Amino acid sequence: MTLIPEGKYKAKPLRFQLAHTKNGSEVVHVIFEILDGEFAGTELQWSGYFTSDKTAERTIESLRYCGWDDDNIVTMRGFGSCMVIITVQDDTYNGVTKSRVAWVNEPKSMQSQQSPDFASKFKALIVATKPKKAADSIPF
Numbered sequence: 173m174t175l176i177p178e179g180k181y182k183a184k185p186l187r188f189q190l191a192h193t194k195n196g197s198e199v200v201h202v203i204f205e206i207l208d209g210e211f212a213g214t215e216l217q218w219s220g221y222f223t224s225d226k227t228a229e230r231t232i233e234s235l236r237y238c239g240w241d242d243d244n245i246v247t248m249r250g251f252g253s254c255m256v257i258i259t260v261q262d263d264t265y266n267g268v269t270k271s272r273v274a275w276v277n278e279p280k281s282m283q284s285q286q287s288p289d290f291a292s293k294f295k296a297l298i299v300a301t302k303p304k305k306a307a308d309s310i311p312f
Contacts, residue, residue: 190245
């Protein structure tokens with residue numbers, strides 16, 4: 173298996189499976205497909221644990237980022253409907269190194285209250301690079 177360079181990647185959650193660890197703790201396994209770059213189409217697994225209130229809260233938050241929009245963790249309505257950002261890290265176990273999803277995060281978008289500041293910051297450049305009128309343009 174080819175190692176995927178550590179970093180952040182746009183990904184789509186494809187499927188999930190609820191399970192138990194060897195110790196009997198609840199876990200959810202999610203398969204993600206990388207959407208961009210050289211490794212587009214590659215599938216990687218993330219495991220979210222419910223071993224403490226803190227890990228359960230972060231696992232549920234990650235599943236919500238994947239589009240889960242109801243209260244039923246067995247069926248997870250909406251799961252897979254949202255793109256996420258996954259953080260890929262190397263993981264070595266018994267001398268074998270593999271790529272794994274370490275974190276699942278929500279893509280950050282500009283907040284609506286930030287948009288006017290963004291627009292005014294670049295207004296002059298936007299106006300200066302406005303396309304010429306058709307009469308002034310050189311045809312193909």
